Amino acid sequence: MVTDAQWVDLNKDGRKDLVLCGEMMPLTVWTNTPQGFQNQTANLNIADVNADGQPDLIAGNIGLNSQLRATAQEPASLYYADFDNNGSIDPFLNFYVDGKSYPFVSRDELNEVIYPMRRRFTSYKAYADAVMTDIFSAEDLGKASKLEAT
Incomplete structure (x- = not known):
């Protein structure tokens, strides 16, 4: 079950991306692209998210065999x-x-x-x-x- 959702421009392209987390589910990152949202959960990035001078991990892990899919026809x-x-x-x-x-x-x-x-x-x-x-x-x-x- 989703317990929190946040909108943030993770890739600095001017579009807000969606990050979801919850119980019994992986951290899920949806990157907002000109073609629509794309699941980027199987990616890893390092950035100083909270500006404390320490690197923060942005991680996700969902495989292509997941039952969770989203398309323009079935969002x-x-x-x-x-x-x-x-x-x-x-x-x-x-x-x-x-x-x-x-x-x-x-x-x-x-x-x-x-x-x-x-x-x-x-x-x-x-x-x-x-x-x-x-x-x-x-x-x-x-x-x-x-x-x-x-």
Whole structure:
């Protein structure tokens, strides 16, 4: 599950790149190019990111055999809002599988983060085919911010 996302111009090309991290997932870096976002997670760079005079490692490691893919036709999306009104942002990363966009978060992770979902998704079967519109109301999704990477 994505726990944080940051926009930063890592390669100094004037376009903000997307960096994601989370539980049970690798650090993921999406470089913003004129052709769209490209996964640069299998790269390594060294820079003084925090200007303390010490080199900082920018590292990622995801292979080409990952199930996580993003294209212009089937983009990765990140919905984020305080869905449970507890004062903290709840990010939900989505990827396409067989032409349908599913949340990357597992049922157990969802139920842990948003406690009221335990009543809605009482079984793994109930959650197996759930998409964002099954999990959240149109009103909730309308209040959420959404980012996409291709």
